[in-house]
Amino acid sequence: MAEKPLISVEEAEKVIASLPLKVNTETVPLLAAQNRFLSRDIAAAFPMPEFDKSAMDGYAYISEDRSPAYQVSETIAAGTPPRFAVSPGHCAKIMTGAMLPAGADRVVRRECTSEKNGFMKITAEDKNRNIRWQGEDLQAGQLVLARGIRLQAAQIALLASLGLAEVPTARPPRVGIITTGSELAEPGTPLDPGRIYNSNYYSLAAQVNALGGEALAMGRVADNAAATVDAIASCLDRCDALILSGGVSAGDFDYVPAAIEQAGITLHFEKIAVQPGMPTVFGSQEEKIVFGLPGNPVSTFVIFEIFIKPLLLRWMGHFYQPLVLPAELTETYNRSHGGRTAFIPVRYQDGQAAMLSYHGSAHLHALSLANALLRVPAGQLSIPAGSTVDVRYL
Numbered sequence: 080m081a082e083k084p085l086i087s088v089e090e091a092e093k094v095i096a097s098l099p100l101k102v103n104t105e106t107v108p109l110l111a112a113q114n115r116f117l118s119r120d121i122a123a124a125f126p127m128p129e130f131d132k133s134a135m136d137g138y139a140y141i142s143e144d145r146s147p148a149y150q151v152s153e154t155i156a157a158g159t160p161p162r163f164a165v166s167p168g169h170c171a172k173i174m175t176g177a178m179l180p181a182g183a184d185r186v187v188r189r190e191c192t193s194e195k196n197g198f199m200k201i202t203a204e205d206k207n208r209n210i211r212w213q214g215e216d217l218q219a220g221q222l223v224l225a226r227g228i229r230l231q232a233a234q235i236a237l238l239a240s241l242g243l244a245e246v247p248t249a250r251p252p253r254v255g256i257i258t259t260g261s262e263l264a265e266p267g268t269p270l271d272p273g274r275i276y277n278s279n280y281y282s283l284a285a286q287v288n289a290l291g292g293e294a295l296a297m298g299r300v301a302d303n304a305a306a307t308v309d310a311i312a313s314c315l316d317r318c319d320a321l322i323l324s325g326g327v328s329a330g331d332f333d334y335v336p337a338a339i340e341q342a343g344i345t346l347h348f349e350k351i352a353v354q355p356g357m358p359t360v361f362g363s364q365e366e367k368i369v370f371g372l373p374g375n376p377v378s379t380f381v382i383f384e385i386f387i388k389p390l391l392l393r394w395m396g397h398f399y400q401p402l403v404l405p406a407e408l409t410e411t412y413n414r415s416h417g418g419r420t421a422f423i424p425v426r427y428q429d430g431q432a433a434m435l436s437y438h439g440s441a442h443l444h445a446l447s448l449a450n451a452l453l454r455v456p457a458g459q460l461s462i463p464a465g466s467t468v469d470v471r472y473l
């Protein structure tokens with residue numbers, strides 16, 4: 080069997096980043112847009128605040144007017160426009176958020192006043208003007224949210240304040256997940272000798288959903304070449320991207336790369352100089368994308384994080400830049416082979432990266448304690464304790 084060409088992490092990232100992707104869009108009700116990405120720039124249709132308004136409960140008056148007392152001409156509640164203009168010697172009692180009456184240019188807080196028999200006296204200096212002027216937060220026509228931003232509570236609130244009931248978003252890519260392996264059993268069922276529980280479906284689905292993608296369970300296939308080809312061919316129709324776990328290595332029952340090709344997908348690479356996850360395969364066919372990931376659970380997780388996450392986010396119009404933090408390594412890191420770029424689960428806190436007891440790509444418990452990945456460049460065998468390293472926050 081011919082040796083598969085090995086490409087670097089950076090080359091693999093480039094191949095993935097250069098694949099053209101079309102963002103599909105979908106207009107959805109505001110709350111259905113939560114965690115989605117905006118697909119169009121949004122401009123304010125009107126100014127914010129919408130009108131000059133009081134920022135306090137108090138009395139609106141003319142700032143130049145130093146009358147000893149001011150006759151209260153009306154009480155203005157939020158939501159009801161004023162009836163009178165304010166003239167010298169007069170004021171209007173006004174509530175927070177109520178429209179400022181014509182003539183008034185200042186509000187004195189209620190706590191700095193006393194009111195008796197329809198007259199208000201200022202009893203203490205109020206340094207603030209207590210007015211929110213029309214348009215001081217936003218001008219009409221101003222760009223408020225750029226496409227590609229993720230819509231969370233604050234952005235949804237802003238869109239609601241601008242009167243939008245629906246919002247144009249990127250349609251989340253439908254990501255089918257197939258797990259391969261005759262040893263797999265589903266959580267919740269008994270475990271026969273020699274079998275293990277399928278964790279990769281759950282980690283991949285959780286990773287897809289966390290990004291705002293739509294994970295689709297496409298089931299398990301045994302290690303069987305024909306069944307794998309059939310599964311890929313039938314699932315491709317129902318999804319935009321397909322992720323397979325397991326069956327990509329050099330074992331007697333590893334059928335996935337050949338099956339992907341037989342299903343009509345062009346493979347772009349079949350081996351990355353990365354640890355864990357070297358036998359990762361990536362292919363595409365027209366608008367469909369297929370990844371085959373090694374079955375070891377930490378490999379699956381790491382490969383998704385490094386290579387698939389940026390692609391799925393780009394498919395939603397979002398340019399993802401991982402959060403890479405400088406950290407002081409608390410212990411010396413050593414490895415026996417240095418040819419590949421390694422991603423090692425670590426615990427980052429207060430500027431320090433602590434190594435975890437990590438036995439390799441099957442060690443899910445170590446991953447569950449990690450919140451970052453230490454990137455060890457290809458060629459480097461050891462990093463002394465106390466070195467400043469880059470960690471990629473998860």
Ligand code: AMP
Nearest residue numbers: 258260277278279325326328373374375
């Ligand atoms: P493979 O990539 O198929 O050679 O599998 C490598 C290792 O990962 C083997 O120990 C498998 O039992 C394990 N493995 C494969 N698929 C899964 C899965 N879905 N969940 C958990 N472990 C898996």
Ligand code: MG
Nearest residue numbers: 260325326374
């Ligand atoms: Mg297998």
